[in-house]
Amino acid sequence: MSEQPEKLLLVDDDDIFLHVLQRAFKKRNFDVQTASTIGEALSLCEDHIFSRAVVDLKLAEESGLHLIEKLKHKQPDLNIVMLTGYSSISTAVEAIKLGALNYLCKPADADDILHAFEQAQGNADVEINSQPPSVNRLEWEHIQRVLNEHDGNISATARALGMHRRTLQRKLQKRPVRQ
CATH class of the missing domain: 1.10.10.60 (Homeodomain-like)
Structure with a gap:
């Protein structure tokens, strides 16, 4: 008897990036559902129980931060990684406060994302930048x-x-x- 593939929700408004990630995760034996909007993602949550979700911060005119909160309300055990090309300290902090497991900057591939899911614990030995920000x-x-x-x-x-x-x-x- 074969093991059931883990259910993964990918939410990003970049259709090409979404398709590339979907293919990469399917090759890694994930059952992948995709959405481009908050509404589509929430609709998929009505029909599927996901163990993991990858949510883009900027979804056209919507904020992925709102989606994190809604996803966690619908499926409290869902592990979420926020993915963004528009990273900032404030959005990273808010994503974690709202229930994201990790926050990852684009560009990122499937291996980077899987690694982010595995890094559930903080790392006190993280490198501190010697230069102040510009x-x-x-x-x-x-x-x-x-x-x-x-x-x-x-x-x-x-x-x-x-x-x-x-x-x-x-x-x-x-x-x-x-x-």
Whole structure:
């Protein structure tokens, strides 16, 4: 009698990336379901019990942070890894507080994601960067924190930061600087 494949939910609005991950996890003997929106993901949770989920932070105009909370409410034992190309300290902290097991920056492949699921415990020996973050990185972190405080509302965030909404939108469309 063969072992049942583990059920995995992949949620990302990048169809190509989603398809690549889906194929990679199927090769690793996972039963994979995919969704591009929060609504699709929640609908799949009505029909399937997942053991793992990979959730993108930025789902078009939606926040994957909201999905983490909803998924954990529906399936409390679900292990979630948040995956993002728009990483910030504030979104990482919030993802963990909302119930994500780990937070992973893109680009990431199936092996990176599986490793993130296995790293459930903290690591006190993690390397500490000897250089302070750049001004651009600090700006990105500050914008993300204020955006999070305003529940992703760009207009309210722009007002709080004292900048034009379109300027903020342009800054948010750029990838964050590493340092």
